[in-house]
Amino acid sequence: MRITNGYFGNTMLHSLQKSNGKVADLMTQISSGYRVQRPSDDPIAAVRLLLIDRDQAMLGQYRSNIDSLSIRLQQNEIRLNGMLKDVESAYELMTWATDGSNTSADLNAMAGTLESLRDNLLSQVNATDNDGNYLFSGTKTDTPAVTYDPNAAVGARYRFTGNTDTQQVVVGQGVAQAANVSADDMEALLNQIDSALELLKDPNVDVNDPATRAVLEASQDALLNGVGVLGAKIAKLGGAQNTISLLDENHAAMLVSNGQAAQVIGELDYAEAYDRLNNYVTAVQGSYQIYSRVMQLSPFDVILR
Incomplete structure (x- = not known):
């Protein structure tokens, strides 16, 4: 042929x-x-590399979420520490005010300090982030946590206007962490301080009058309870930050491990x-x-x- x-x-x-x-x-x-340039080069290896790429993307997103969450938790902690200092100072002032040797003038002088602490505490409760979102209003970030009504009766002029819902941030596979802290318990504390302040401003206030002492001691108890509540919130935030820090370290280690696995699977034998x-x-x-x-x-x- x-x-x-x-x-x-x-x-x-x-x-x-x-x-x-x-x-x-x-x-x-x-x-x-890399020896695998397209799926037909090695179908099994190509699938494994795709799965690794997917995991890498998820881990990267988790780490990005953790970075943002860490900043938010730090902001919350700073503000809560400020509240705690104000409440501790107010508690010390109330302890001093209940001393039976105080005169009316002494108590009137304390009113100015207590008023400053109350206003500063309200400012901390209604703190916002860089975007203007309220930190302690739950999911109602466009609403102040506590509002003041000057027309309401003394002891009821402060009202919690946020909510206690949590803003959950995904930080791992099936793991979410709350990004916010609610300030619902500050309503009662601010009203109790306001009641005590009204008495301390009275020129004729008598510390040994039973009604006066009852209000001052109730305020003292409320402030002591506030110290415990705020301390617990701060401790919880510290635990959350430790948790997400460990998660971030684990994610970083997994990124390295996955990178090494991808290299083993797809690396070219040059010889x-x-x-x-x-x-x-x-x-x-x-x-x-x-x-x-x-x-x-x-x-x-x-x-x-």
Whole structure:
């Protein structure tokens, strides 16, 4: 059977294109350092690499959430520490005020300090973040945590207007952490301080009057309870920050581990790749030489012999 030049040429061209394609693939692998450039290179490895990429993206998002949450928790803690200092100072003042040796003038002088502490406490309760969102209003971040109504009766002029719902932030697989702290318990405390302040401002206030002492001692008890409540909130925030810090460290370790796994799965064996490349290049060069020699042949060369 006679093989035509056209058929032979097409066959050789197809073979050369295939070999050149292999060479190009190897060059791409060598330049990138990864042997899996497309799923067909190694379907199983390609699937595993896709799963690792998905995990890496999720871990990166968790770490980003943790960074934002950490800033929010730190803001909350700073404000709560400020509240705690004000409440502790007010408690010390109330303890002093209940001393039976105080005169009316003494109690009137204390009113100015207590009023400043009350106003500062309200300011801390209604603190906002850099975006103007209220920190202690639950999920009602556009509403002050506590509002003041000057027309209401003394002891009822402060009202909690936020809610106690939590803003959950996903920080791990199936793990969420509350980003906010509610200030609902500050309503009663502010009203109790306000009641005591009204008495201390009275020019004729008598510390030994039973009604006066009852209000001052109730305020003292409320402030002591406030110290405990705020201390517990701060401790809870500290625990939350420790938790997310450990989670962040775990996520960072997993990112490194996944990166190493991806490298093992998809890393190119350079020695093997260069050996294969040399083989392909040699084959291509040989094919060109054979094609050139064959194309120079003629049936007349055989006849003449």
